[in-house]
Amino acid sequence: MTAIQVDDLTKQFGEVAANDGVTFDVESGEIFGYLGPNGAGKTTTIRLLLGLLKPTSGTAHVLGADIRDRKALTATKADIGYLPDTLGFDGRLTGHQTLDYFARLHGDERREELLELFDPPLDRAVETYSEGNRRMLGIVQAFMHDPKLVIMDEPTAGLDPLKQDRLHLFIEEERQAGKTLFFSSHTLSEVQRVCDRVGIIRNGRIVAHEEIETLLTQSGKEVWVHLAEPVNEKQFVTDEMIDVEVVENAVHFTYTGHIQGLLEHLVQFDNQDLEIGNPQLDTIFKHYYREEDTIPET
Amino acid sequence: MTAILRNEASRLLRGSLVLTGVFTLLAAMYYPIFPGFAADAEELEAAFPPELMDFFGIEALDTIEGFIAAEMYSFFWVLLIGIYFAYISAGTIAGDVERRKMDLTLSNPVSRESVLVQKVLALGVPLIVLNIGVIVINVVGSRLIDEPLSLTPLLMVHLLSIPYLLVCAGIGLVMSVVMDRARSAQGIALILVFTLWLIDSASRLDADYEWIGYLTPSRYYDETAILVREEFAYFDAAVLTAGFLVLLLLSTALFLRRDI
Numbered sequence: 001m002t003a004i005q006v007d008d009l010t011k012q013f014g015e016v017a018a019n020d021g022v023t024f025d026v027e028s029g030e031i032f033g034y035l036g037p038n039g040a041g042k043t044t045t046i047r048l049l050l051g052l053l054k055p056t057s058g059t060a061h062v063l064g065a066d067i068r069d070r071k072a073l074t075a076t077k078a079d080i081g082y083l084p085d086t087l088g089f090d091g092r093l094t095g096h097q098t099l100d101y102f103a104r105l106h107g108d109e110r111r112e113e114l115l116e117l118f119d120p121p122l123d124r125a126v127e128t129y130s131e132g133n134r135r136m137l138g139i140v141q142a143f144m145h146d147p148k149l150v151i152m153d154e155p156t157a158g159l160d161p162l163k164q165d166r167l168h169l170f171i172e173e174e175r176q177a178g179k180t181l182f183f184s185s186h187t188l189s190e191v192q193r194v195c196d197r198v199g200i201i202r203n204g205r206i207v208a209h210e211e212i213e214t215l216l217t218q219s220g221k222e223v224w225v226h227l228a229e230p231v232n233e234k235q236f237v238t239d240e241m242i243d244v245e246v247v248e249n250a251v252h253f254t255y256t257g258h259i260q261g262l263l264e265h266l267v268q269f270d271n272q273d274l275e276i277g278n279p280q281l282d283t284i285f286k287h288y289y290r291e292e293d294t295i296p297e298t
Numbered sequence: 299m300t301a302i303l304r305n306e307a308s309r310l311l312r313g314s315l316v317l318t319g320v321f322t323l324l325a326a327m328y329y330p331i332f333p334g335f336a337a338d339a340e341e342l343e344a345a346f347p348p349e350l351m352d353f354f355g356i357e358a359l360d361t362i363e364g365f366i367a368a369e370m371y372s373f374f375w376v377l378l379i380g381i382y383f384a385y386i387s388a389g390t391i392a393g394d395v396e397r398r399k400m401d402l403t404l405s406n407p408v409s410r411e412s413v414l415v416q417k418v419l420a421l422g423v424p425l426i427v428l429n430i431g432v433i434v435i436n437v438v439g440s441r442l443i444d445e446p447l448s449l450t451p452l453l454m455v456h457l458l459s460i461p462y463l464l465v466c467a468g469i470g471l472v473m474s475v476v477m478d479r480a481r482s483a484q485g486i487a488l489i490l491v492f493t494l495w496l497i498d499s500a501s502r503l504d505a506d507y508e509w510i511g512y513l514t515p516s517r518y519y520d521e522t523a524i525l526v527r528e529e530f531a532y533f534d535a536a537v538l539t540a541g542f543l544v545l546l547l548l549s550t551a552l553f554l555r556r557d558i
Contacts, residue, residue: 050405053557070554074409082405088398090305104301105406141402 001028003149003180004049008058011044018044020204021058026182026197028148031175033195033212034184035285041204042184043085046153050082063149078106081142081150085157085184087134091127095120095137099144107145114140117166131158139167143174150174152183156190168194188285200288207288215284220256222279227251228270238265243283254279299408299416306420310386314424317382318431321374328369329439336360353499355522362445363525366436371455371521379428379459380466380516381491383421387470388487390417391549393480395558410553414471418546421467429456448528455524458531461538462519466491468545475553515541 004026011019018041026032036042047053049062051073063079065072089098099111099122115122118136120129126137135158142150156164171181171194185191191198192212200208208215220242227236231246240257249272255262259276266274335342339360343351351357354372358364391414394400403413433456440447470487477483494514501511511517518534 047401050401052401052404054555070409074407076407077405078407080405082402084398084401084405086398086401088394088400088402090309090399092309093305101301101305102402102406104304105299105403105408 002026002061003028003030004032004060004062004182006045006049006058006060009045009048009055009060010057011048011053012056017204019048022201022204022206024199024206024209026180028180029175029178030196031171031181031194032183033191033198034182034201035186035188035191035198036184036201037186040201042186042201043153044204045201046084046151046182046184049151050077050080078145079148081145081147083138083142083150083152083155085153087138089126089134089137092125094125095122095129095133098126098137099140102141102144106147109144109146111140111144114143117170118163132160132163135159136163147179149180149182152181154185155183156185156187164190188280192280200285202288216278219279219284219287220254221259221262221276222283223253223255223262223277224273224275225251225266225269225271226273228272236269243286254283299412302403302408302413303416303419306390306417307423310420310423311427313382313386314427314431317379317424318428318435321370321428321432322435324370324374325435325439328366329443332362332365332443332445335365336362339365349503352502355499355502355520357522358526361526362440362447363451364522366440366447367455367522367525370432370436371525375432375459376462376516376519376521377492377495380463380495381488383424383463383467384470384473384487384491385484386424387418387421387467388473388477388483389480390471391474391553392477392483393474395478396480400558404558411550414475414546414550414553418467418471421464425460425463429460432456447525451525451528454528454530455521458524458535459519459521461535461542462515464542465515465538465545468542468549471549472545472552475549475556 002025006022006024009019009022010017020041022041022045034042034045044053048055049060049067051067051070055067060067062073063076065076067073090101093101099108102108103111118139120133120136120140126134129137135155139155142152156167159167168190171183175181183195195212197211198208198215199206210218227249230248231251233244233246236251237244237253238257240255240261241253242256244251244253255276262276336359343359354368356364356368356372359368391400394403400413404410433452436447436452437449469490470483473483473487473490474480477486495516498511498514498516501507501509515538518531518538520529520531520534523529523531
């Protein structure tokens with residue numbers, strides 16, 4: 001089943017298309033990473049999915065509800081948790097009162113269990129909270145009614161590394177319990193670590209929509225070579241090598257061809273050391289954010 | 299679903315109590331001077347230009363009803379409390395949108411209509427607190443100086459002011475769904491209510507232009523007529539109620555269409 005189905009979703013703000021024909025889907029029971037730098041259009045997509053913004057054209061279905069059908073979408077929200085990037089809590093309420101407020105709005109079957117993992121100072125007014133404490137309160141609020149789908153916008157922003165790990169682990173457990181998790185991030189390592197699939201958005205357009213594994217294998221190999229002599233770029237570099245960086249005897253590049261071809265090429269040189277590995281997602285990610293004409297096919 | 303209503307109501311309670319306190323201070327200032335003032339009221343009325351009396355709708359200053367209508371209702375209640383209702387309503391949606399509180403609210407299974415209605419219902423808190431508070435203040439104040447106000451006109455001056463205050467709130471509400479910033483919404487609502495009051499007051503000065511005043515809400519609420527002459531204009535109250543409903547429907551329609 002599809003938890004989120006986005007079809008040609010477009011949102012214009014005046015002349016600017018914050019989302020331009022965005023199309024992707026999120027399966028039930030998966031962790032989907034929505035990746036892009038700040039300003040790429042991630043938050044716009046999320047706010048469209050929640051009916052906070054009206055699409056200029058195209059549409060999306062969230063848990064079966066068309067986002068243009070206000071009534072259906074409102075009813076569906078009982079099964080959705082939302083952790084926004086900016087947490088607009090009522091500052092004069094304490095943490096307890098804030099959670100009581102959200103309990104009245106959407107229920108709180110899991111409040112106590114969540115507070116053992118994420119523990120903001122509940123007796124203090126939220127306006128005195130640190131960024132990390134606000135985020136923890138937001139996490140509890142987003143999961144406390146045990147929703148089927150949780151949409152998170154930069155969920156680890158402001159959390160200390162320990163709590164970030166805790167959230168990643170928690171997300172993983174939720175997925176195993178059958179929940180669908182959609183989260184946006186500009187932090188690649190985070191997405192690579194927890195997500196099953198990823199959508200990459202650039203200037204309002206989806207430039208990749210893949211499983212993480214596929215994305216990694218299709219994106220070639222990351223290679224470091226140390227030669228005995230300074231590298232002669234003209235002789236060494238072939239068409240299959242991209243992102244080539246040469247520093248004296250060492251060369252680092254991404255190889256997009258067959259590995260056999262690379263080895264046959266390398267034996268012509270006096271190799272001192274060699275390392276071939278899968279590229280990190282951020283290496284791949286860089287490709288999508290270089291000039292349009294160098295975007296690799298996926 | 300009353301979570302939003304409860305949240306808003308508790309937010310508005312403090313301001314309502316503070317304003318009731320302001321009225322207590324006003325009463326403490328005005329009631330003690332009335333006995334001395336009443337004796338000179340005729341001379342005073344003669345000394346002031348009649349235009350000024352018309353502007354503020356003042357008459358019968360030598361009676362406790364006329365005095366209180368002039369000192370407490372024609373300015374403080376009609377203008378100040380009118381502006382207060384416009385101001386709090388103007389902040390209600392725009393403020394939540396600006397602080398991103400609305401994102402969290404609308405991510406719940408609650409419709410935009412319900413959000414708006416609960417926010418309007420929460421205005422019941424200042425309406426009840428201020429009306430009951432000021433009635434009690436006036437009953438006690440007038441008895442303390444042994445000039446008891448008649449109860450029926452006192453109750454009616456408050457009851458019939460509710461539609462007027464709701465129209466002021468409606469003006470604020472429309473601004474609140476149109477503007478993105480609470481400050482702008484509140485500023486415009488405040489200026490609008492003040493300007494409408496000014497137009498009404500100024501239009502009374504010239505018979506040729508008096509009709510313009512019929513486009514302003516304060517024309518449909520005459521505190522002096524109610525307190526001094528015991529004239530209860532139910533039709534005018536109905537006009538104001540209809541006006542409020544139109545503003546409420548307009549703000550709902552605009553709120554349903556807007557991006558937040």
